[in-house]
Amino acid sequence: MPPKFGTSGLRGLVTDLSDDLVHGYVRAFIAACPHGGAVHVGRDLRDSSPRIAATVIAAVRGAGLRAVDCGAVPTPALAMAAMARGHAAVMVTGSHIPADRNGLKFYLPSGEIAKPDETAILAARDAGGAPDAPQGAFERDEACAARYVARYAEAFGPRALAGLRIGVFEHSSVARDTLAEVIAALGGDVVRIARSDRFIPVDTEAVDPDMRAALAGWAAAHRLDAIVSTDGDADRPMVTDAHGAMIPGDLLGPLTARHLGARVVVTPVSSNTLVEAMEGFALRRTRIGSPFVIAGMEAALQEDARARVIGYEANGGFLLGFAAQGPEGKIAPLMTRDAVLPIVAPLAAARAKGVGLAELAARLPPRFTAADRLQGVASERSMALIDALRADPQARAAFFDTGSAETGIDETDGLRVSFADGAVVHLRPSGNAPECRLYTEADSAGRAQDLLARHLERLAARLSAA
Template sequence: MTQSGVAFGTSGARGPVVAMTDAVCFAYTAAFLQHMASVGEFAPGTPVALAGDLRPSTPRILAACVAAIQAQGGVPVFCGYVPSPALALHAFSVKIPSLMVTGSHIPDDRNGIKFNRIAGEVLKPDEAGIKAQQVAMPAGMFDAAGALLLPQALPAVLDVTGEYVQRYVRFFGANALRGMRIGVYQHSAVGRDLLVTLLQALGAEVMTLGRSATFIPVDTEAVRPEDVALARQWAAEHGLDAIVSTDGDSDRPLVADEQGEWLRGDVLGILCAHYLGAQCVATPVSSNTALEKSGWFAQTPRTRIGSPYVIEAMQTALQQGLPGVCGYEANGGFLLMSAMRVEGRELAPLPTRDAVLPMLAVMASARARGCTVSALLDALPARFTCSDRIQNFPTALSQARLTALQTGSDSEQRQAFEQVFGEVSGTVSDLNATDGLRATFANQEVIHLRPSGNAPELRCYTEALSAQRAAEINLAALRVLATWRDA
């Protein structure tokens, strides 16, 4: 790990493609399986499911992972190029370990491997267990650059998409979206065709849009300006009720309303949890505070950013006997810890990030109420968020800058933050260091700074009483952050 620079981020091992050699990916996979053996979830002969996204480097990395599974005595089960939650649903249902080769939303010069235990994602204690493994690298398997010397063929594909589609057809019903005209922004998302199949199975008329043969890094927390323009154009041209899309591995949703305006992922999470009748909703500290202000939920635990932390909070809620437990991230990925019942239909838990559930819940809710998707937002308190990031911002520099703002007493820290951002939002009333540094101002505006766990980026989350103001604050804060990087 030290030699390659490939490390665990907020959701799996990530790194530049050039650093993720076959040998590095082999070692990570072997270490994962050795750790699974130590907790009783892997032994020689155990099947191990794996799948990947559509990045150019993914097939090569999958081949290295297959070699590691075989070297550990496991049986690789290749599920093809499918969404991360579809792979997880299958592996959880048959109780076998699994891994997904994906870099999620980041550019395709980077990639990653996301690992799952037999019933859920690996959590932070598992990451420590994986890091502690001593892996014996087979002699004669790799060249000096870390490439496999012999080509490794991938096994025949086991199709797991059918059970994923049927999970939602059974729950929502075959007429849930009948009469709706929905655009699917396909770009290079691995679930682009599956999403069309699912929407049609729920009765929708589907129009495919923007399919790409090259990888496009769609980030649901920082939607590209060109995607903002495209959604508005498509909505106007085609008379769509909604537009849906996902990130690269199709575990984070994008939903646009009938006007082509993309909804924030944390707003999707609130609306989905309400549709399901959830009682306890866990979400990171960066998510919209409309969650609490809505008054819809009995418990709303806040966590650090990353699905492992949301899962830990949900597990704690279950241990406390709380009913109706779910969670979501600001990127829109929804995690279901408890079985939920709506109109007599039950949806089984799926405790990993999923893009399909929140988008279907919002569209089905709009159809059932006979209203537009945008009208659903009227029931929420007027809290609006915006997020973006400064790219090519070294993580060490980000951390040093934030540490400098957290020196001294509480009042001294607030004053230090005001010195940097006071011209943007005024007086700081509260600082929260749960993850990064989140400042709440006296005027109820929020500026939250956090180094990315997956790439050399400094993310900025803002919240205000209007969408325009949240965007203004974000842009102003990014200008300040750019001076940090360029100083």
């Protein structure tokens, strides 16, 4: 299928992301959106990313703007650098999708693009985009990643993780060196694991059984207190406890929020409902996707400019909307998905309390989630099934297999069905890949996983027959 564009950016097969196509979208972005006179450009570690980044830089300079090459850096580090100077940014990444695909993420001087920006970019592309102009300047920002490390080193201090032995699953994450530097700066003992020269698509929301087994094996073999990693461009965290068991992103979010003293929490409808049972939070639910979370955070800040507001997604990406206080210093707001803060803060909180991550997570209200996706399914097919289930209670009764009566449906994003025994099953088409996403929630981890396996099988049967 052809490349797809939305608020998550441009995504498509590398073979379809021609120089002309990339050039056209970059010029449309420049024509439609504020940029502050410059565009910062970063990239992940895919083989195709250097070529695409060079095309982005050429398109920026050809429009008469300054291009700032930040090299291979985490997406939040790029966004932080560009926003600090009042500039736009383009990240070349396909995030967690396979290596034969890639894409672009666009950032305004104020942060991620929103739905109106998406519409404006498409209109500008149809109109031909920004015209050629005398060639703009070029510079390299060699310190982009170092400033990102300093953000956490200065806020948490050199003893925040002292005594902890932490594995960094390096794979092909663009943050693998940056993450190790952060942990070392905070006093942790870093053990580097499984560095890869080829790109490995790691989806932190859908870690397969083989990977889970490998994580458990590494944790035991290296006597680790935790294993940490990110997806390809480092805006989604991966964290395990001392046994190599995954700590889901929608647990990392509440743990981080509590450690930072947040009071307003904005999170999509798919996130674990345990946050609703936690004291001290005013909760706002949104559709799935960081633009919706950001809109919810901005609404809270419009109501109260001093609101201690944060956002997080079920994938663990964390957005900070206020100047939080770390053990050693302030943490400036960063309203784009970040993977490092929801790694560092729960680890620091666990160490401060003298417990492991597993025990810290076990102190949260007992609700458990699981998630996976059916790949290679066009969004239209997923949506047709969801529409059919939404419209027909009998069809839902036949499809959903929980052993309990339906008590309600939520159509905020896809179809989220609740049952009398507390189980939840949620279906939605992915917004940036040919996948149908499946989320489950229950009162035990085993029950959530069972619901996931059972409904993934049913989903495959229905969509394969469609």
